[in-house]
Amino acid sequence: MTATVITGIAELVTCDDSTDDRLGIRTDAAVVVQDGRVAWIGPDAQAPSADRRIDVDGRALVPGFVDSHSHLVFAGDRSAEFAARMTGQPYDGGGIAETVSATRAASDEQLRALIAHRVAEMRAQGTTTVEIKSGYGLSVADEVRALRLAAEVTTETTFLGAHVVPPEWRHRRADYVDLVSGEMLGAAVPYARWIDVFCEPGSPYAFDADEARTVLEAGRAAGLGLRVHGNQLGPGPGPGVQLAVQLGAASVDHCTHLTDGDVDALAGSGTVATLLPGVEFCTRSPFPDAARLLAAGVSVALATDCNPGTCYSSSMPLMIALAVREMGLTPAQALYAATAGSARSLGRDDIGRIVVGGPADLAVVDAPSHLHLAYRPGVPLAAALAV
Ligand SMILES: N=CN[C@@H](CCC(=O)O)C(=O)O
Numbered sequence: 001m002t003a004t005v006i007t008g009i010a011e012l013v014t015c016d017d018s019t020d021d022r023l024g025i026r027t028d029a030a031v032v033v034q035d036g037r038v039a040w041i042g043p044d045a046q047a048p049s050a051d052r053r054i055d056v057d058g059r060a061l062v063p064g065f066v067d068s069h070s071h072l073v074f075a076g077d078r079s080a081e082f083a084a085r086m087t088g089q090p091y092d093g094g095g096i097a098e099t100v101s102a103t104r105a106a107s108d109e110q111l112r113a114l115i116a117h118r119v120a121e122m123r124a125q126g127t128t129t130v131e132i133k134s135g136y137g138l139s140v141a142d143e144v145r146a147l148r149l150a151a152e153v154t155t156e157t158t159f160l161g162a163h164v165v166p167p168e169w170r171h172r173r174a175d176y177v178d179l180v181s182g183e184m185l186g187a188a189v190p191y192a193r194w195i196d197v198f199c200e201p202g203s204p205y206a207f208d209a210d211e212a213r214t215v216l217e218a219g220r221a222a223g224l225g226l227r228v229h230g231n232q233l234g235p236g237p238g239p240g241v242q243l244a245v246q247l248g249a250a251s252v253d254h255c256t257h258l259t260d261g262d263v264d265a266l267a268g269s270g271t272v273a274t275l276l277p278g279v280e281f282c283t284r285s286p287f288p289d290a291a292r293l294l295a296a297g298v299s300v301a302l303a304t305d306c307n308p309g310t311c312y313s314s315s316m317p318l319m320i321a322l323a324v325r326e327m328g329l330t331p332a333q334a335l336y337a338a339t340a341g342s343a344r345s346l347g348r349d350d351i352g353r354i355v356v357g358g359p360a361d362l363a364v365v366d367a368p369s370h371l372h373l374a375y376r377p378g379v380p381l382a383a384a385l386a387v
């Protein structure tokens with residue numbers, strides 16, 4: 001039962017919703033951690049003695065980031081696809097098949113090492129919870145393997161057998177949808193908490209609204225929570241947001257192209273809009289207007305979508321900076337979306353906040369306030385604090 005007191009905190013961001021900006025900022029505070037949980041928060045001058053002291057020496061302490069959308073289980077390299085895109089090639093999801101081949105060819109040990117490296121990279125930038133999707137296996141055995149390996153590092157695992165129709169099934173789409181909603185789902189369920197679908201009607205690779213509904217309803221019947229990749233490729237209305245709201249999905253992710261009707265539907269729902277600004281950045285797409293979503297009363301989350309195709313970045317601070325610069329969020333709104341907002345998209349109220357009794361998932365920012373996360377883009381200020 002070792003207790004640690006953290007002192008020297010210039011700004012403590014609790015995200016306890018107690019203030020107008022929802023950050024619940026306290027200055028001159030100290031935090032005591034015992035057995036991995038926050039045991040006490042109070043004025044620095046009244047900090048109790050403890051077995052161990054960490055002096056953060058005038059830095060900010062914020063909730064560890066919650067990265068609620070990632071695809072970390074993959075092998076291979078698509079940097080050439082990125083370079084081609086920067087010369088004008090559009091993103092259409094076709095490159096996913098290349099990652100599927102490389103991932104199937106990798107051994108468990110190779111994939112485990114790749115995942116561990118990426119998770120460490122995230123922690124080094126302040127992320128303490130990560131959701132990880134399958135979706136580069138696309139056979140029963142390869143999807144189960146991806147989820148089994150993901151479950152070794154997180155409880156937030158998502159079955160994405162409906163990422164794209166793999167090449168060997170492209171002329172039998174309906175049969176692939178049956179496989180995903182039947183045998184593959186049954187094998188995936190023991191390792192998954194969520195099910196997700198890439199719903200994009202104009203794409204030859206992704207799934208239309210009817211196909212996506214079939215997969216999601218099967219997932220729900222099997223006890224999984226629902227998530228949707230929706231309204232990414234546009235322009236033009238995509239059915240992903242409407243489907244997510246109709247089915248009561250926890251989150252619809254991307255939301256790059258939204259109609260007024262989509263915003264209204266989200267505002268009247270419990271579905272979180274998870275924005276992935278790294279994708280717009282890396283695919284040269286228009287950024288969605290996050291301020292418009294918040295003004296309408298939509299719950300907004302931020303995540304990296306770390307994946308080899310549309311955004312190979314593991315950096316939540318970069319997402320915060322992009323959301324402020326390109327999506328109209330204030331630094332406070334962006335930080336909230338990257339912590340408590342993202343936790344909400346995972347149906348979690350125990351993470352993304354610093355509260356007594358909650359887990360000590362903490363990130364230290366090498367600056368006097370959270371403002372520096374957006375103010376100093378690309379500078380490695382944030383890191384998870386090992387207590
Ligand atoms: N849109 C679908 N899936 C990923 C990209 C996957 C890839 O291109 O490898 C995304 O979230 O952007």
Ligand SMILES: [Zn+2]
Pocket residue numbers: 069070071229305307
């Ligand atoms: Zn994704």
